[in-house]
Amino acid sequence: MMLRICGLIGVVATGALVGQLLFLQLRERYKQLSNLRDGLRAMVTEIDYARRPLPEAWAELSDTFDGLTSSLFSEAAAAFGQGEAVTAGRAWLKALRSVDDVTELTEEDKRILRSLAPVLGASHREDQLAHIELVDERLARQAERAREVSRRRGRLFRALGFLTGILVAVILL
Amino acid sequence: MPRSEHESVPATGKSESKAIAEYLPPRLSAVLDSLDRLCRWEELRLRAGQPLTVCAEGQTHYVTPKGELGLMPEDAVAVTRRDLTEALSLMTGGSVYAKEDQLARGYLTLPGGHRVGIAGKVVSEGGQVRRLLYPGSMNIRHCRAFRGVADGLVDSLRRRGRWTSTVIISPPGCGKTTLLRDLVRRASDGVAQKSIPPVQVGLVDERSEVAACDQGIPTFDVGRHTDVIDAAPKAEAMFMLLRSMGPQVLATDELGRSEDAQAVREALNAGVSVFTTVHADDVNQAESRPYVGALLRDGAFCRAVVLSRRKGPGTVEGIAKLDAGEGGQTTGYWRAEA
Numbered sequence: 001m002m003l004r005i006c007g008l009i010g011v012v013a014t015g016a017l018v019g020q021l022l023f024l025q026l027r028e029r030y031k032q033l034s035n036l037r038d039g040l041r042a043m044v045t046e047i048d049y050a051r052r053p054l055p056e057a058w059a060e061l062s063d064t065f066d067g068l069t070s071s072l073f074s075e076a077a078a079a080f081g082q083g084e085a086v087t088a089g090r091a092w093l094k095a096l097r098s099v100d101d102v103t104e105l106t107e108e109d110k111r112i113l114r115s116l117a118p119v120l121g122a123s124h125r126e127d128q129l130a131h132i133e134l135v136d137e138r139l140a141r142q143a144e145r146a147r148e149v150s151r152r153r154g155r156l157f158r159a160l161g162f163l164t165g166i167l168v169a170v171i172l173l
Numbered sequence: 174m175p176r177s178e179h180e181s182v183p184a185t186g187k188s189e190s191k192a193i194a195e196y197l198p199p200r201l202s203a204v205l206d207s208l209d210r211l212c213r214w215e216e217l218r219l220r221a222g223q224p225l226t227v228c229a230e231g232q233t234h235y236v237t238p239k240g241e242l243g244l245m246p247e248d249a250v251a252v253t254r255r256d257l258t259e260a261l262s263l264m265t266g267g268s269v270y271a272k273e274d275q276l277a278r279g280y281l282t283l284p285g286g287h288r289v290g291i292a293g294k295v296v297s298e299g300g301q302v303r304r305l306l307y308p309g310s311m312n313i314r315h316c317r318a319f320r321g322v323a324d325g326l327v328d329s330l331r332r333r334g335r336w337t338s339t340v341i342i343s344p345p346g347c348g349k350t351t352l353l354r355d356l357v358r359r360a361s362d363g364v365a366q367k368s369i370p371p372v373q374v375g376l377v378d379e380r381s382e383v384a385a386c387d388q389g390i391p392t393f394d395v396g397r398h399t400d401v402i403d404a405a406p407k408a409e410a411m412f413m414l415l416r417s418m419g420p421q422v423l424a425t426d427e428l429g430r431s432e433d434a435q436a437v438r439e440a441l442n443a444g445v446s447v448f449t450t451v452h453a454d455d456v457n458q459a460e461s462r463p464y465v466g467a468l469l470r471d472g473a474f475c476r477a478v479v480l481s482r483r484k485g486p487g488t489v490e491g492i493a494k495l496d497a498g499e500g501g502q503t504t505g506y507w508r509a510e511a
Contacts, residue, residue: 087258087262088267122262
């Protein structure tokens with residue numbers, strides 16, 4: 001009997017855990033987007049104030065960020081000048097591909113980040129800043145949506161997970 | 174002063190063209206690798222839609238896809254717009270904005286002092302070129318340091334125990350910058366055999382060609398007592414050095430603008446000797462230039478070293494003695510074959 005109770009508690013806990021994981025996954029996307037926006041703002045400073053070439057800036061910024069942003073910057077810095085990545089834009093695309101498996105970003109988020117590639121490093125300062133600002137604005141909207149989704153669906157997923165656990169436990173009884 | 178007699182000192186420690194090849198797209202850098210074995214090239218010219226050419230010892234050659242020198246343009250590697258865009262990206266570290274001031278003046282300087290002249294579509298505002306929009310052609314000038322090329326001139330360029338203000342005059346590609354670099358090194362280090370002591374030298378390297386600084390540190394040997402202001406406007410940088418570093422000799426490349434001439438006058442009034450270079454065929458032509466001419470006529474410089482390519486780059490055609498005699502008149506020119 002005791003074993004059976006423990007098993008049922010386990011089933012409920014598993015349901016709750018799955019709901020919690022789904023919630024964390026949603027929240028992680030928001031965190032990654034927010035972090036990427038911070039990274040873009042740091043890039044703006046490097047371009048506007050220091051006039052530092054992007055590979056140098058990426059290499060340095062990768063140490064000051066963590067998670068996805070850090071990986072993206074360090075991959076882009078390493079990719080520049082290797083093989084076909086002879087422009088900053090191509091290095092950026094290569095880096096985006098290489099961090100694809102550690103990101104919770106949606107295809108739309110990635111498309112926005114990829115849209116930087118054709119202009120990245122290829123034009124004068126004001127143009128760079130304008131393009132990065134545009135991408136930042138689009139990411140801001142995505143982040144706001146991600147936050148809203150994680151708030152609404154997160155609560156739903158956690159409740160659903162818990163209730164599904166209870167339902168399965170009741171069926172098993 | 175035939176250069177081949179002097180030791181060549183690579184600025185970056187890399188082999189001849191290696192330092193340049195890494196700034197070209199892969200298909201062009203592969204070609205460049207084999208060029209060193211064939212000739213001592215001076216200029217590599219890339220023009221969109223045209224054959225790749227190289228200038229060596231005064232001759233222009235086409236470069237074949239195997240990196241050989243060809244006679245027919247159709248045998249040569251065809252340079253594309255994409256090649257130029259990619260080269261520009263590599264030369265600017267993937268960041269055109271980082272070099273936009275240099276690009277607006279029509280050139281870039283690569284690590285090692287290799288100068289890249291760039292032409293193409295530009296954007297102008299208020300009658301001034303603001304930025305380069307699309308590169309259409311590039312001229313990559315291979316920079317080599319020749320240690321000791323100034324040795325034969327040392328005695329001629331000193332008077333009453335100090336270095337005299339000297340202007341080096343020649344058309345482009347005759348070795349002005351190379352001679353200036355070695356002169357700076359000589360003045361800075363001194364010449365023990367001739368009991369010439371070292372002096373404090375301030376070097377204004379607006380185009381980063383003389384010292385080829387890497388993050389402010391010279392990669393060429395410009396002497397142990399040389400302070401370099403890199404990639405700054407000449408006149409302003411000269412005033413900075415005068416105010417802060419107390420140079421005994423001030424050196425700068427390619428004098429031309431009115432503010433440069435004014436800064437030179439300030440230096441001379443402060444008792445500082447000036448080494449500089451001017452684009453002209455000879456002293457007379459230099460005198461006809463607006464601001465430099467006024468400096469020469471006013472006796473700002475004591476010596477003018479005139480260079481040509483007659484016996485190869487760096488041929489000293491003569492040393493003009495410009496010392497003002499009585500009544501402020503130039504005492505005359507004399508020729509010296511070094």
